[in-house]
Amino acid sequence: MVNFNGNISAETTLLNVENRGIKYGDALFETLRVVADKILFWEDHYFRLMESMRILRMEIPMNFTMEFLEEEILKLLKAKELKNARVRFTVYRGDGGLYLPTSNDVAYIITANELASPFYLLSEDAYEVDLYKDFYINKGLLSTLKTNNKITNVLGSIYAKENDLDNCLLVNEDKNVIEALNGNIFLVKGNTIKTPPITDGCLKGILRKQLVEILEKTSDYELKEESISPFEIQKSDEFFITNVIQGIVPITKYRKKQFGNTVAKDLLAKLNMRIRLG
The missing domain is CATH 3.30.470.10 (Aminotransferase class 4, branched-chain amino acid transferase, N-terminal domain)
Known part of the structure; x- marks a missing residue:
């Protein structure tokens, strides 16, 4: 229907x-x-x-x-x-x-x-990702829109399945990581949280916007909208994906690097509170 x-x-x-x-x-x-x-x-x-x-x-x-x-x-x-x-x-x-x-x-x-659940819940399941480098995302304005032109995401999803990955990370022509196949990305190092700027070609995500607003209003973390290199990921403490359907999805493994989810849990609690108060 x-x-x-x-x-x-x-x-x-x-x-x-x-x-x-x-x-x-x-x-x-x-x-x-x-x-x-x-x-x-x-x-x-x-x-x-x-x-x-x-x-x-x-x-x-x-x-x-x-x-x-x-x-x-x-x-x-x-x-x-x-x-x-x-x-x-x-x-x-x-x-x-x-x-x-x-x-x-x-x-x-x-x-x-x-929907499987009316609430945003944090999964504790293993979640492994890697780079998808067969094709790049252009940094132009069109890449930030949710158009029906998503063939790179389709091919990346096939690549992830063929390689037993839960998701893939997309890169732009500068070889910077800009997003996952189905959401924006946030990287945590200490109290600093980074997410790629829209000008890098990432989707202008709705949940990304919510988290940016939450982070700008808290003194617990420092938000930086800066480009993220693949090498930087392996030096981080946490790494997670955001989208409006799943909320926050912690990545547990990127190549040999293992990640925690402490900040992801905290931010998910803040996000659910924002929804209840909204």
């Missing part, structure tokens, strides 16, 4: 062969976490989507208000009888044209699946 341009449908084969998201990757998406009918960090998601649509020169419909899109998302959850869900909101340019579209009008589709 999906929400296709405002209509709830049990049909899941609604896209035709002329769909520009399929033909050219001419589409954007937001992955949302909904808990007890509340979309977490909805305002941040909404403004990132609007900013991304403007960058891609999509025509933003007059009715694309925060209230309208929230209603459309919750309408699907009600139809599927879901209170806690992982939601994907995809917006794509309308059919027509080759590389040059015939219109900048947009359409959207919303899908949802049940």
Whole structure:
């Protein structure tokens, strides 16, 4: 069951062969976490989507208000009888044209699946990563957007499976580590926490934004938005991944380096408190 341009449908084969998201990757998406009918960090998601649509020169419909899109998302959850869900909101340019579209009008589709847990929990499981160096991420503005052009992430995921890894780290053309396949990265050394700057080409992540704001308001840690080299990782105390679905995912092993998770636990507690108070 999906929400296709405002209509709830049990049909899941609604896209035709002329769909520009399929033909050219001419589409954007937001992955949302909904808990007890509340979309977490909805305002941040909404403004990132609007900013991304403007960058891609999509025509933003007059009715694309925060209230309208929230209603459309919750309408699907009600139809599927879901209170806690992982939601994907995809917006794509309308059919027509080759590389040059015939219109900048947009359409959207919303899908949802049940969440395993309504809470952010910290896993104690082993989690091993390594670099994925077959292809690089460009440092340009487009790399910071959640577009449908994610072939590097797809190939990196296949590489991780073939090499018995839980995830891979992506690098830019300067050979700096910018993110994991499915989230932003944070590195801990003592009381200093580093995350790559957006200008390095990493995703403008929503949970990254939450943690940056938390860290800027605490005296417990010093936040630095600086480039991270692969060599620096092996000298750190902790290393973790963030995304809105899983929260904080501690990395336990990178090559021969083992990591702890003390800071990750502390930050997850602060994040859950922020959500409760929000």
